[in-house]
Amino acid sequence: MSQVLPVSHRGSWPWPPVIQASALVHIAALGAGLFVPGAWPWAIGAVVLNHAVISAAGLTPRSSLLGPNVTRLPASAAARCEVAITIDDGPDPDVTPQVLDLLDAYGQRATFFCIAERVLEHPALAREIIARGHSIQNHTARHRHNFSLLGPRGFAQEISRAQQVLEDVIGLRPDCFRAPAGLRNPFLAPVLHRMGLSLVSWTRRGFDTREGNAATVLARLTDGLKAGDILLLHDGHAARTAQGQPVILEVLPGLLARLQVDRLRAVTLPEGLST
Numbered sequence: 001m002s003q004v005l006p007v008s009h010r011g012s013w014p015w016p017p018v019i020q021a022s023a024l025v026h027i028a029a030l031g032a033g034l035f036v037p038g039a040w041p042w043a044i045g046a047v048v049l050n051h052a053v054i055s056a057a058g059l060t061p062r063s064s065l066l067g068p069n070v071t072r073l074p075a076s077a078a079a080r081c082e083v084a085i086t087i088d089d090g091p092d093p094d095v096t097p098q099v100l101d102l103l104d105a106y107g108q109r110a111t112f113f114c115i116a117e118r119v120l121e122h123p124a125l126a127r128e129i130i131a132r133g134h135s136i137q138n139h140t141a142r143h144r145h146n147f148s149l150l151g152p153r154g155f156a157q158e159i160s161r162a163q164q165v166l167e168d169v170i171g172l173r174p175d176c177f178r179a180p181a182g183l184r185n186p187f188l189a190p191v192l193h194r195m196g197l198s199l200v201s202w203t204r205r206g207f208d209t210r211e212g213n214a215a216t217v218l219a220r221l222t223d224g225l226k227a228g229d230i231l232l233l234h235d236g237h238a239a240r241t242a243q244g245q246p247v248i249l250e251v252l253p254g255l256l257a258r259l260q261v262d263r264l265r266a267v268t269l270p271e272g273l274s275t
Helices: 017-035 040-058 075-079 096-106 116-121 123-131 152-170 188-195 214-222 247-261 269-273
Strands: 082-088 110-114 135-138 230-234
Touching: 082 247, 082 269, 096 110, 096 123, 096 247, 110 116, 110 123, 116 123, 116 152, 123 135, 123 152, 135 152, 135 269, 152 188, 214 230, 214 247, 230 247
Parallel strands: 082 110, 082 230, 110 135
Antiparallel strands: none
């Protein structure tokens, strides 16, 4: 059953202030260009600057300028000493089973943002993730590298396809969505709103798709770690250590041991975001 998430999906989409301001900038620039002599250079400059701000927001995964974006668990979860471990880009038949065993060994739970096509390739593994008490959420159908350049129709097709695949395979419909690399544009938030999905990014990440030093990744995740944090790791596209081991497999034992020392409990996102 879906949990109650902190983002309301009722009614029409409330365009965020930065998008409303962007529309006003375009209207004002057009008016100035048409009716104020010599204003065209200034009008064009204002529009270019406006687009730069919008683009920067889309390239900043933790930004909420383009719409709601969950970067931490709510205060109620922090009060319960909860954190969320999120694991992207799987399931991977070589890595994910070992990740599940490590989580079981420490009695912790995680959320797997899965690529739907990989779920279709490994449906039994996806169902095992759920059977072991973890959560699977939407990380698009194909993990397209140009995802952030799509328009409303492209977003809707990619995300709804993933929703349907995941529901068909695991019997549960995701509540949360994470964009590939966290990159997006202003058209994404209204699509998520219509689909009842909450955009979730992270509090801290290890950059473990390009960093093969487990100590460095672990330090990035644990420096200042506190209740309510959302952590990002990868079982798919994971970097390799000098010994050829997926770095997540060397990072997780240290991370899970740290949670025990700090008396923090890793929960799934639906658990942590519920009220």
